[in-house]
Amino acid sequence: QITLKESGPTLVKPTQTLTLTCTFSGFSLSTNAVGVGWIRQPPGKALEWLALIYWDDDKRYSPSLKSRLTITKDTSKNQVVLTMINMDPVDTATYYCAHRGVVARGSFFDYWGQGTLVTVSS
């Protein structure tokens, strides 16, 4: 059974760096075709994809946030870490990590963590 859980600070100050950890079980990021993504959702707003990391360490980022994001994996710990620099109040959101599903014409997210609310405020 696949589970994921996000952890990290609930409050960060503007200009600080946010580091979130996704700890998962039920699959391995060393297995072919496996991936983990990050998605966020500002209060009352839509989902926004942030980043995706694959089993072979290939990475994809949202073009609008690419300069601020870094995604890494620690296969031995079953963890994926997302770092976002230069945080701003508009980055206040619930941040989700999710397991990547894949079909012939693309990737999606079939298992999600519960999410963690991050507030950016001084």
Added chain:
Amino acid sequence: SYVLTQAPSVSVAPGQTARITCGGDNIRSKSVFWYQQKPGQAPVLVVYDESDRPSGMPDRFSGSNSGNTATLTISRVEVGDEADYYCQVWDSSSGHFVVFGGGTKLTVL
């Protein structure tokens, strides 16, 4: 970038059929994925690859895709189906890869 357009809200009476649409340029050429999100909860995948359902998802949920519009159809709507619904595609050509629609709030009257 590739844009997915969803109506902000749809209302339906219990027992009726709800149709939630997702518009995109030649979306027929893409696989469409649908998520349900209830208040305070994480999204849940309800349909993938246009019309397939995850294990355990009721067959009341179905998907279709034609031309510039993909549709999530919920038959015999129940009060428990009230939620936000998001469509998603994979668009590697634009570099945006994962694209979500703006979401549709389904209200069961």
